[in-house]
Amino acid sequence: xxxxxxxxxxxxxxxxxxxxxxxxxxxxxxxxxxxxxxxxxxxxxxxxxxxxxxxxxxxxxxxxxxxxxxxxxxxxxxxxxxxxxxxxxxxxxxxxxxxxxxxxxxxxxxxxxxxxxxxxxxxxxxxxxxxxxxxxxxxxxxxxxxxxxxxxxxxxxxxxxxxxxxxxxxxxxxxxxxxxxxxxxxxxxxxxxxxxxxxxxxxxxxxxxxxxxxxxxxxxxxxxxxxxxxxxxxxxxxxxxxxxxxxxxxxxxxxxxxxxxxxxxxxxxxxxxxxxxxxxxxxxxxxxxxxxxxxxxxxxxxxxxxxxxxxxxxxxxxxxxxxxxxxxxxxxxxxxxxxxxxxxxxxxxxxxxxxxxxxxxx
Amino acid sequence: xxxxxxxxxxxxxxxxxxxxxxxxxxxxxxxxxxxxxxxxxxxxxxxxxxxxxxxxxxxxxxxxxxxxxxxxxxxxxxxxxxxxxxxxxxxxxxxxxxxxxxxxxxxxxxxxxxxxxxxxxxxxxxxxxxxxxxxxxxxxxxxxxxxxxxxxxxxxxxxxxxxxxxxxxxxxxxxxxxxxxxxxxxxxxxxxxxxxxxxxxxxxxxxxxxxxxxxxxxxxxxxxxxxxxxxxxxxxxxxxxxxxxxxxxxxxxxxxxxxxxxxxxxxxxxxxxxxxxxxxxxxxxxxxxxxxxxxxxxxxxxxxxxxxxxxxxxxxxxxxxxxxxxxxxxxxxxxxxxxxxxxxxxxxxxxxxxxxxxxxxx
Numbered sequence: 261x262x263x264x265x266x267x268x269x270x271x272x273x274x275x276x277x278x279x280x281x282x283x284x285x286x287x288x289x290x291x292x293x294x295x296x297x298x299x300x301x302x303x304x305x306x307x308x309x310x311x312x313x314x315x316x317x318x319x320x321x322x323x324x325x326x327x328x329x330x331x332x333x334x335x336x337x338x339x340x341x342x343x344x345x346x347x348x349x350x351x352x353x354x355x356x357x358x359x360x361x362x363x364x365x366x367x368x369x370x371x372x373x374x375x376x377x378x379x380x381x382x383x384x385x386x387x388x389x390x391x392x393x394x395x396x397x398x399x400x401x402x403x404x405x406x407x408x409x410x411x412x413x414x415x416x417x418x419x420x421x422x423x424x425x426x427x428x429x430x431x432x433x434x435x436x437x438x439x440x441x442x443x444x445x446x447x448x449x450x451x452x453x454x455x456x457x458x459x460x461x462x463x464x465x466x467x468x469x470x471x472x473x474x475x476x477x478x479x480x481x482x483x484x485x486x487x488x489x490x491x492x493x494x495x496x497x498x499x500x501x502x503x504x505x506x507x508x509x510x511x512x513x514x515x516x517x518x519x520x521x522x523x524x525x526x527x528x529x530x531x532x533x534x535x536x537x538x539x540x541x542x543x544x545x546x547x548x549x550x551x552x553x554x555x556x557x558x559x560x561x562x563x564x565x566x567x568x569x570x571x572x573x574x575x576x577x578x579x580x581x582x583x584x585x586x587x588x589x590x591x592x593x594x595x596x597x598x599x600x601x602x603x604x605x606x607x608x609x610x611x612x613x614x615x616x617x618x619x620x621x622x
Numbered sequence: 623x624x625x626x627x628x629x630x631x632x633x634x635x636x637x638x639x640x641x642x643x644x645x646x647x648x649x650x651x652x653x654x655x656x657x658x659x660x661x662x663x664x665x666x667x668x669x670x671x672x673x674x675x676x677x678x679x680x681x682x683x684x685x686x687x688x689x690x691x692x693x694x695x696x697x698x699x700x701x702x703x704x705x706x707x708x709x710x711x712x713x714x715x716x717x718x719x720x721x722x723x724x725x726x727x728x729x730x731x732x733x734x735x736x737x738x739x740x741x742x743x744x745x746x747x748x749x750x751x752x753x754x755x756x757x758x759x760x761x762x763x764x765x766x767x768x769x770x771x772x773x774x775x776x777x778x779x780x781x782x783x784x785x786x787x788x789x790x791x792x793x794x795x796x797x798x799x800x801x802x803x804x805x806x807x808x809x810x811x812x813x814x815x816x817x818x819x820x821x822x823x824x825x826x827x828x829x830x831x832x833x834x835x836x837x838x839x840x841x842x843x844x845x846x847x848x849x850x851x852x853x854x855x856x857x858x859x860x861x862x863x864x865x866x867x868x869x870x871x872x873x874x875x876x877x878x879x880x881x882x883x884x885x886x887x888x889x890x891x892x893x894x895x896x897x898x899x900x901x902x903x904x905x906x907x908x909x910x911x912x913x914x915x916x917x918x919x920x921x922x923x924x925x926x927x928x929x930x931x932x933x934x935x936x937x938x939x940x941x942x943x944x945x946x947x948x949x950x951x952x953x954x955x956x957x958x959x960x961x962x963x964x965x966x967x968x969x970x971x972x973x974x975x976x977x978x979x980x981x982x983x984x
Contacts, residue, residue, distance in 0.1 A: 266657030270664045281659050285650040289643055295628030297643050299823040302632045335697035339860035343844035461661040463825045463863035482705035498701035499818055501825035503865055
């Protein structure tokens, strides 16, 4: 049935747990005795109702969310959220605060500006090519929210502690590190994530919204751009991305039952990242690009002595079954994305290959 | 590997061709030697590039589209299109025309009104409970576009000929009959369809837009709500719903190579619908609800002598492996959705069951 699987270091869409893929495959022609594929069952059926309710409950359990939070599934990825957030959570006469840590923050800021919001970028790491996470900045106590990108896939940086914004609700794009570690959701008004990195395939964003934020949705918005539309109908005002929600539910089950929850998931993720960063730090051939204290546990970015060697490295790695190691096209270099589903054995295989490559070409 | 498959008469998500499901299953762990599942491959990879280009080309071929049309994949279903259309295609100082043939048209009209457009509903079949398609109406020559719903899933009506609007571009929601029959796209400015009925699973809409319509997109719109964003980037400004596009491509291949194109697809669809309507018309027990000349080839709506019998009919049918025969919750009664992938054998099985049920209870 299967050929040779590779170790998948893609930045997203990215690796899924093999057990999840096997489960999808095994029930693809007949979903739980329904006589239909999960691709065919009605979203108004008890089968899909069970799927979406399970995905919501597993998210609640893993993130320890109280009843004051809703878990929603909205199509359009994080990119649609960039505009929905200022549309829904902006408040008349009050600014919105953003921290700029790279490409994705910059896009989020642009969409708030298009909406005509009073956008204050209160901190930025652009001065050093977005190679670090800003530490000292003041949040405007009058701001409607403070937005930041919790992990930056392109530059390989990550917030290890979240900013303290007092009573100003935090809003965060967690596309690339959601459910990779435990989280205290209390200070957050909204957390969003395109699913295709840590928790599923492409096709839906997960949106976790604190219920008091729903009071902010203006009446005049298009129906499909209001968070209230999704909150009132358990994400089924219209047909959701059923296959994506189903796969997410299986990934959450895997995190909960196979890994043992988010503390254990974080321990594995820390171990993978430490191994790889330690290897890079002792090497005179490979060089990390993010500042040490801002390093991402999810996306390990590094350079080789020159671009020609980087190209050979990526190509030869693929021949050895190590895929997706090319850096983002906007920055070049190399990147190993090591999300939840990329296991220790993949990182070990990568380090083995790196050592060998350095020995040959270093 | 599989249990008992049912005959699936759901209105959407709906049946997919069995060969398509088998192909998905067979390559789910290793997509074409990539060593990754299609759920895991990067949308920036040659594998997915081939998938989306193939889906676009097959659509072009089947619908005989010229180079003046773009084929796009946009998340959010037809419901998001309801607002994107007036946002993008409305013209300052000019009205937009709509024909109202039921629930979905009504929703499209509502979203144009929310946008503050000058909405003229130039015809409606609401006077007879949306049981027919209006014939005599005048289109405002100054209108930015004329919108209509080509097939109405809830009431079981369908436009057999499209309205003549002169130079006013037609815009049509074809969610429930796209690629069920050949089409002359020339008078259309935009055609859109949630994929989950005739061409794939839920999770993406197909949008076919005439290139001159792209000049209308206002600059100030949010990036993800502009058709130009999708047209300029081959639907990959951000990560698309990869699994949905992949499945659509396989369904289009099935229409093209197994069925033999849209003329043959229409012939099969006509045969299925004729058989079923003929059976209903000769019966004194079952009664069709749509006016004969407006009947849908896709959704056959019918009633039994009373609601208790309808409930028994739907329940007993499911026991016999005939699923999804309940009418839409807003109208009650029964409905057999017989989209492309629901074959002649399914309709024959349904008719056999109906005859037997009538004999027992009639």
